[in-house]
Amino acid sequence: MNVSTSVSPPSGPLANKVALVLGASRGIGAATARALARAGASVVLASRDASALEAAAAHLRWEGAQAIAVPTDALDDQQLARAVHMAVETFGGLDIAFNNAGSGHMPAPLAELTTKDIDDAIGINLRGILVAMKFELAAMLARGGGAIVNMSSTAGVQGVRGMAAYSATKHAVVGATRSAALDYAAKGIRVNVVAPGPILTDRLKALPEERRAPIERAVPMGRVGAEEEVASTVVWLASDAASFVTGAVIPIDGGRTAGA
Numbered sequence: 001m002n003v004s005t006s007v008s009p010p011s012g013p014l015a016n017k018v019a020l021v022l023g024a025s026r027g028i029g030a031a032t033a034r035a036l037a038r039a040g041a042s043v044v045l046a047s048r049d050a051s052a053l054e055a056a057a058a059h060l061r062w063e064g065a066q067a068i069a070v071p072t073d074a075l076d077d078q079q080l081a082r083a084v085h086m087a088v089e090t091f092g093g094l095d096i097a098f099n100n101a102g103s104g105h106m107p108a109p110l111a112e113l114t115t116k117d118i119d120d121a122i123g124i125n126l127r128g129i130l131v132a133m134k135f136e137l138a139a140m141l142a143r144g145g146g147a148i149v150n151m152s153s154t155a156g157v158q159g160v161r162g163m164a165a166y167s168a169t170k171h172a173v174v175g176a177t178r179s180a181a182l183d184y185a186a187k188g189i190r191v192n193v194v195a196p197g198p199i200l201t202d203r204l205k206a207l208p209e210e211r212r213a214p215i216e217r218a219v220p221m222g223r224v225g226a227e228e229e230v231a232s233t234v235v236w237l238a239s240d241a242a243s244f245v246t247g248a249v250i251p252i253d254g255g256r257t258a259g260a
């Protein structure tokens with residue numbers, strides 16, 4: 001087997017593009033960083049978990065991509081600014097950002113959520129994304145254009161029992177996306193948001209069959225989604241194939257919200 005890491009010039013729809021993935025150490029973010037790299041982009045992986053992040057970046061380099069890990073806490077404005085700065089410093093600019101970092105809370109009716117549950121959801125899922133976008137947009141303006149994809153959820157377009165704080169922040173990401181799309185539409189920057197249904201990440205894989213089955217049954221396609229099915233949609237939104245798409249909320253949910 002040839003395991004050479006010698007690098008040929010990047011090819012693919014995102015060749016010569018620079019992408020930042022916030023929340024890239026595992027799950028959907030790691031899969032999307034991989035898909036962006038395979039589409040030809042140089043990738044900055046940013047997340048809180050430094051060792052998992054470095055392992056994910058090392059794997060992309062082993063595949064022949066250009067990738068760096070920048071440990072970043074989405075609750076820290078300076079660290080968010082640094083992640084964007086590292087893209088510019090290392091690869092010459094920023095063309096694509098996927099703001100995926102997110103955190104759920106244990107399902108419970110709102111009166112039973114802790115104020116920490118509420119603060120964490122707002123801090124990571126909403127404030128972190130707004131601040132990240134602020135820095136990303138500035139870098140993209142300097143570059144003359146770009147594409148941002150934010151992470152929402154089906155919980156961002158409909159209510160979900162027990163998930164009031166999470167759902168509130170995911171709805172807010174939709175508003176932030178649409179507003180920023182209007183602000184930057186004439187400046188060559190597209191801003192879109194994906195709203196996945198249940199995706200087969202490690203957390204869902206760990207659920208016993210009796211808890212997974214009803215989740216699958218609630219999806220009209222009768223199954224949960226794969227991380228790669230989110231990743232391929234983000235690659236499309238980031239590419240010129242989606243050049244007239246901005247302010248869009250793209251469900252990736254097997255039809256879960258089609259009848260909502």
Ligand SMILES: NC(=O)c1ccc[n+]([C@@H]2O[C@H](COP(=O)([O-])OP(=O)(O)OC[C@H]3O[C@@H](n4cnc5c(N)ncnc54)[C@H](O)[C@@H]3O)[C@@H](O)[C@H]2O)c1
Binds near residue numbers: 072101154200
């Ligand atoms: N898995 C699903 O079924 C599903 C469905 C809809 C939406 N989502 C959303 O997709 C995103 C990723 O979900 P996942 O299932 O892959 O989750 P995950 O927990 O496996 O990954 C979350 C990522 O965000 C990072 N992160 C968390 N807090 C952070 C912080 N403070 N600073 C920086 N990075 C931080 C983690 O390190 C990790 O890389 C989340 O925003 C989630 O709400 C997931």
